[in-house]
Amino acid sequence: MNEKKSIQNVDVKGKKVFCRVDFNVPMQDGEVTDDTRIRAAIPTIQYLIEQGAKVILASHLGRPKGEAVEELRLDPVAKRLSNLMDRTVTKTDEAYGSEVDEAISQMESGDVLLLENVRFYPGEEKNDAELAKQFANLADVYVNDAFGAAHRAHASTEGIAHHIPAVAGYLMEKELRVLGNALQDPDRPFTAIIGGAKVKDKIGVIDNLIDKVDNLIIGGGLAYTFVKAQGYEIGKSLLEEDKIETAKEYMKKAEEKGVNFVMPVDVIVGDDFSNDANTQTVDINSIPADWEAMDIGPKSIEKYSDIVKNSKLIIWNGPMGVFELETFANGTKGVAEALGQTEGYTVIGGGDSAAAVEKFGYSDQMDHMSTGGGASLEFMEGKDLPGVVALNDK
Ligand SMILES: Nc1ncnc2c1ncn2[C@@H]1O[C@H](COP(=O)(O)OP(=O)(O)O)[C@@H](O)[C@H]1O
Numbered sequence: 165m166n167e168k169k170s171i172q173n174v175d176v177k178g179k180k181v182f183c184r185v186d187f188n189v190p191m192q193d194g195e196v197t198d199d200t201r202i203r204a205a206i207p208t209i210q211y212l213i214e215q216g217a218k219v220i221l222a223s224h225l226g227r228p229k230g231e232a233v234e235e236l237r238l239d240p241v242a243k244r245l246s247n248l249m250d251r252t253v254t255k256t257d258e259a260y261g262s263e264v265d266e267a268i269s270q271m272e273s274g275d276v277l278l279l280e281n282v283r284f285y286p287g288e289e290k291n292d293a294e295l296a297k298q299f300a301n302l303a304d305v306y307v308n309d310a311f312g313a314a315h316r317a318h319a320s321t322e323g324i325a326h327h328i329p330a331v332a333g334y335l336m337e338k339e340l341r342v343l344g345n346a347l348q349d350p351d352r353p354f355t356a357i358i359g360g361a362k363v364k365d366k367i368g369v370i371d372n373l374i375d376k377v378d379n380l381i382i383g384g385g386l387a388y389t390f391v392k393a394q395g396y397e398i399g400k401s402l403l404e405e406d407k408i409e410t411a412k413e414y415m416k417k418a419e420e421k422g423v424n425f426v427m428p429v430d431v432i433v434g435d436d437f438s439n440d441a442n443t444q445t446v447d448i449n450s451i452p453a454d455w456e457a458m459d460i461g462p463k464s465i466e467k468y469s470d471i472v473k474n475s476k477l478i479i480w481n482g483p484m485g486v487f488e489l490e491t492f493a494n495g496t497k498g499v500a501e502a503l504g505q506t507e508g509y510t511v512i513g514g515g516d517s518a519a520a521v522e523k524f525g526y527s528d529q530m531d532h533m534s535t536g537g538g539a540s541l542e543f544m545e546g547k548d549l550p551g552v553v554a555l556n557d558k
Pocket residue numbers: 359360361362363383384385386402457458459481482483484485486487488513514515516517518536537538
């Protein structure tokens with residue numbers, strides 16, 4: 165990262181700045197339920213304002229797959245940012261085009277504009293060259309502060325950087341510095357806890373983590389592809405069918421390398437994806453058909469907590485269960501508590517994991533709360549992040 169230009173190495177005074185942020189925040193009923201990622205981007209936005217730049221913010225929200233989805237518009241995000249910064253944030257209903265051109269032409273130094281969800285355009289995730297140019301045409305300088313999306317080579321995270329001067333924002337810099345330091349010659353025992361719902365994205369990370377960690381704990385929706393790979397039935401639990409063989413290979417590799425591969429020993433199953441679901445606590449080999457495993461059970465929490473308390477470095481990405489529903493929150497709460505109590509160095513990554521830790525009141529006890537889940541995992545694996553690679557060298 166040292167070799168990439170940062171916001172301080174470029175003149176932004178009075179310039180139009182396209183600033184990619186990760187405002188992919190948890191939402192419910194049109195309200196932002198956790199604004200960690202919005203707050204994390206404020207130092208960069210504030211700096212740009214102080215420099216008299218015209219700040220054009222861009223972000224994705226959710227996975228709208230290239231078309232406009234009403235619930236994924238960024239208006240609630242603009243409102244929250246405006247409240248947090250106590251200033252007007254103009255929001256456009258497009259991310260480029262005549263409405264945007266008009267709004268930018270009205271901007272004065274220090275004004276802040278938020279473009280519409282960039283994933284409403286099919287070219288965003290395809291890293292379409294034309295769309296990247298459209299974005300670049302809006303501004304003089306590109307700042308990437310979206311660490312949480314830096315593992316994506318998309319038009320607003322990668323493509324645009326090839327057209328105008330491109331530098332890292334403060335959040336991007338801080339994330340790379342802190343995560344880089346933690347991973348350099350890690351203290352041991354080194355434990356990784358991986359959960360969450362983005363199974364396809366995250367399962368591959370395990371391969372490289374096995375080469376680095378002493379304990380690899382699996383939980384959340386990610387666990388059940390492994391449970392299935394062990395030969396147990398998983399009812400209606402989250403499954404990535406075509407990753408079962410991969411899961412088997414990873415478990416074998418962990419055994420060969422002497423890595424302690426830790427799976428849930430019991431789970432809470434529900435008959436409905438709601439707080440009113442009927443629930444049962446069952447051993448991992450007894451998940452009933454037609455039920456869905458939505459949290460880890462008490463024996464698993466205890467097992468995971470013991471390992472966490474005896475570790476010197478713990479990285480955690482992905483909730484242990486559907487923590488948004490109180491009925492299935494105990495696993496995530498229990499693991500968060502153990503991380504809060506351990507003397508080891510704790511790194512939490514991911515929009516939803518950070519939201520959970522915040523919700524349960526443990527964020528002050530963590531050593532580093534990363535805004536990136538998939539991004540922090542890929543970085544810690546040693547992979548290059550396309551959103552960083554594309555920035556200008558010093
Ligand atoms: N057993 C499970 N079944 C279904 N979804 C789950 C399960 N455990 C966790 N989840 C969901 O995983 C989501 C977060 O996953 P992910 O985005 O991968 O994590 P992060 O944002 O921390 O990187 C949460 O919304 C949570 O409800």
